[in-house]
Amino acid sequence: MRVFKFGGASVKDAEGIKNVHHVLKTVGYENVLLVVSAMGKTTNALEEVIKNYFDKSPELNSSVQEVKKYHNQIVLDLFEDENHPVFSAVNLLFAELEYFLAHNKSPNYNFVYDQIVSFGELISTTILSYFMNHMNIETQWVDVRNLVKTNSNYRDAEVDWEQTKNNITKNIKTKTLNITQGFLGSDENNFTTTLGREGSDYTAAIFAYCLNAESVTIWKDVPGVMNADPRYFENASLLNQISYREAIELAFYGATVIHPKTLQPLQKKEIPLFVKSFVNPLLKGTAVAKGPDLEPKMPCFIVKRNQLMISLSSIDFSFIMEENISEIFALFHKYKIKVNLIQNSAISFSVCVEDKFGNFGELNAKLSKKFKVDFNEDVTLYTIRHFNDQAAKLVEENKLVLLKQVSRETMQIITKETL
Secondary structure (H helix, E strand, O other): OEEEEEOHHHHOOHHHHHHHHHHHHHHOOOOEEEEEOOOOOHHHHHHHHHHHHHOOOOOHHHHHHHHHHHHHHHHHHHOOOOOOHHHHHHHHHHHHHHHHHHHOOOOOHHHHHHHHHOHHHHHHHHHHHHHHHHOOOOEEEOOHHHOOEEOOOOOOOOEOHHHHHHHHHHHOOOOOEEEEEOOEEEOOOOOEEEOOOOHHHHHHHHHHHHHOOOEEEEEEOOOOOEOOOOOOOOOOOEOOEEOHHHHHHHHHOOOOOOOHHHHHHHHHHOOOEEEEEOOOOOOOOEEEOOOOOEEOOOOEEEEEEEEEEEEEEEOOOOOOOHHHHHHHHHHHHHOOOEEEEEEEOOOEEEEEEEOOOOOHHHHHHHHOOOEEEEEEEEEEEEEEEOOOHHHHHHHHOOEEEEEEEEOOOEEEEEEEEOO
């Protein structure tokens, strides 16, 4: 079998749904399982519903109606006959959502989040399945929650692999076009769970692993994986091949290639993953597979903006030793500050961090009791994998370099824009 994953951008409107049909007609749909995300920005819209629900906002009903209106328009654009059963199927899902909002008793935010946000994927796959059948491609709509079983760690659930594999091998008809939801699972009480960051890609990997699939293809609006973000670098080049190990390295440094948790099950069975264009489905795209680290071999640039560089030095000129460092890292953990680079000397310690939750003020007050604290806000961290002198020069040009760190394969540079 082949597993295809279509993200929100590929199914954001009626034209997108029609294009999925075009892709399947072009590359074939026998022995295929589709993993599909919520349409467009639906997850964001449902997060607004959740916010209004917890705030007891009078806007709750209108925020639900916005989501309903958006999907109804897509259905109207796809189906001329308003008596088509797709209309009642979608209405039934919205009725379930409204029933949950009216009758839920749980105050647990993460639990409520998973129950509500999951309707995005359930609705998108329902519409897509009806449309494929309408276009004479027979489908099996699969509720992923009956197959992917997890613990009850809502919003970041862990998969019960044994039970999940058993369910998938029993219930997936390999000769049919299967359509299922990304990102979702269910716990032992059959409450919906979600799989955390990059959950739909991970779902595709789970199915591929359990079905011993031939390959996984993630369909995007780009020709494949580039060696740099085209927004920041002119002349970004397509990478034809990336090894599993290299893809995990790139993801670790912040590249939005593929999340490591997606790659791990594929690597175990050496199932190749392709990143291809849903605009030009016959282009080769990028393969993440066993083989050379990079093809062609070239520097890869990863950019992280809005970083914070913190330098700590001991007030009394004593060494910064292991016990100091462990104490500093315990504080980073406590204040949810992600560390992206570390450099230390005898009496100083520098880090480049991401203050996603705005906790640096509190952390600074705590650190200042024991250390002299200097910091630079709004710095940029560049990581260059497989660097050369030309790549470093490109990054450093017209910038103030605050720190540079070099290892065998990787160079990291913290810069501040100069006026």
